[in-house]
Amino acid sequence: MKASKQKKLEAAGWKVGTASEFLELSDAESMLVNMKLALAKEVRELRLSKKMTQNELARLIGSSQSRVAKLETADHSVSMELLVRSLAVLGASRAQIGKVVGAKKTPAKQMSQKKRTVKS
Amino acid sequence: MKASKQKKLEAAGWKVGTASEFLELSDAESMLVNMKLALAKEVRELRLSKKMTQNELARLIGSSQSRVAKLETADHSVSMELLVRSLAVLGASRAQIGKVVGAKKTPAKQMSQKKRTVKS
DNA sequence: ATGGAATATGTCAATACTGACATGGTGTCA
DNA sequence: TGACACCATGTCAGTATTGACATATTCCAT
Numbered sequence: 001m002k003a004s005k006q007k008k009l010e011a012a013g014w015k016v017g018t019a020s021e022f023l024e025l026s027d028a029e030s031m032l033v034n035m036k037l038a039l040a041k042e043v044r045e046l047r048l049s050k051k052m053t054q055n056e057l058a059r060l061i062g063s064s065q066s067r068v069a070k071l072e073t074a075d076h077s078v079s080m081e082l083l084v085r086s087l088a089v090l091g092a093s094r095a096q097i098g099k100v101v102g103a104k105k106t107p108a109k110q111m112s113q114k115k116r117t118v119k120s
Numbered sequence: 121m122k123a124s125k126q127k128k129l130e131a132a133g134w135k136v137g138t139a140s141e142f143l144e145l146s147d148a149e150s151m152l153v154n155m156k157l158a159l160a161k162e163v164r165e166l167r168l169s170k171k172m173t174q175n176e177l178a179r180l181i182g183s184s185q186s187r188v189a190k191l192e193t194a195d196h197s198v199s200m201e202l203l204v205r206s207l208a209v210l211g212a213s214r215a216q217i218g219k220v221v222g223a224k225k226t227p228a229k230q231m232s233q234k235k236r237t238v239k240s
Numbered sequence: 241a242t243g244g245a246a247t248a249t250g251t252c253a254a255t256a257c258t259g260a261c262a263t264g265g266t267g268t269c270a
Numbered sequence: 271t272g273a274c275a276c277c278a279t280g281t282c283a284g285t286a287t288t289g290a291c292a293t294a295t296t297c298c299a300t
Contacts, residue, residue, distance in 0.1 A: 028208035035204070035214065054277065064259050069278050079257060079287095081200045084155070088148035094155065098222015102215045174247065184289055189248050199257095199287060 032080075035101055039083040040074035042100045046090045047072075061089045152200070155221055159203040160194040162220045166210045167192075181209045 047057050047068075054068040061068075061082075071078050071086060087097050167177050167188075174188040181188075181202075191198050191206060207217050 028205060031208050031214060032201070032205055035217075053275080055275095058259095062259085064261080065277075066261080066279075067259065069276095073278075075279090077257065079199060079201055080204060081152070082257080084200060085148060085152055088151050089146075094151060094224065095222045097155075098218045098220070100218070101221045102218015104214070173245085175245095178289095182289085184291080185247075186249075186291080187289065189246095193248075195249090197287060202287080 034105055036078075036080060036083060037074050038100050038103055039080070039087065039097075040072050040078075042092070043083060043086050043090065044072040046087065046092060050090065057086070057090070061086050153194075154225055156198075156200060156203060157194050158220050158223055158225075159200070159207065159217075160192050160198075162212075163203060163206050163210065164192040166207065166212060170210065177206070177210070181206050 047054070052060075054072070055065045058065045058068045063082075067078070067082075068086075071083060084097060087100070167174070172180075174192070175185045178185045178188045183202075187198070187202075188206075191203060204217060207220070
């Protein structure tokens with residue numbers, strides 16, 4: 001069923017770009033995930049460009065700082081709806097949002113390999 | 121409050137309720153609604169273009185016929201996520217979906233008024 | 241008409257998403 | 271050093287969304 005797949009997604013913590021050898025993501029689903037990542041990134045960029053804090057944006061969309069943080073990190077607990085709503089509230093036009101949605105994956109900007117800060 | 125906006129929303133089945141006097145619809149929210157309407161319309165068109173039945177699409181997305189019906193009528197009980205997922209499963213590319221999301225409202229395509237032979 | 245296929249609408253238990261809160265981490269300034 | 275602002279993460283109870291099912295409606299053949 002679909003639930004099983006969802007479960008696998010969660011287990012993977014939304015890790016997507018990374019080859020999912022044993023994690024078979026359907027095209028549609030990986031597309032969804034990538035869209036969310038793009039939207040999340042855009043939210044952060046738009047917010048920062050307006051020199052806003054997460055708390056301020058939270059108030060603006062009637063939510064809390066923690067949720068905004070999750071939004072921007074594309075946490076698995078945030079819906080596409082909330083992502084888009086946030087962009088809208090930040091003043092993004094439909095055209096702008098459509099552009100983000102339709103944009104291809106990050107142009108190979110050499111994905112940074114999540115460094116582990118090892119308590120030096 | 122903007123009566124025109126409310127009218128359109130109500131026409132689309134989005135209950136704004138009679139108590140709309142204190143129910144302020146933000147621009148962001150009406151934008152969300154319009155996006156959903158556009159996505160719903162696209163789902164139906166794509167499905168029909170593939171000569172599929174709602175039931176077939178339902179199986180394809182792991183859902184039921186009733187939900188697909190609600191999807192296509194932009195019922196308030198369907199999320200943006202499901203709408204986009206449906207388009208993806210129907211084979212739409214990110215670019216295509218982005219186009220729908222970013223598209224301006226239907227330019228009032230003056231439907232040709234089919235002459236109604238009214239009883240007479 | 242009658243039947244059947246496609247679509248629409250209502251309901252419901254299960255699950256997903258939500259805002260709020262607590263708490264921890266990091267950087268900065270004095 | 272401490273105090274403070276900002277961001278991340280975990281949890282939880284309330285709400286929204288889900289698939290499934292029943293049923294109604296529309297449409298098109300026969």
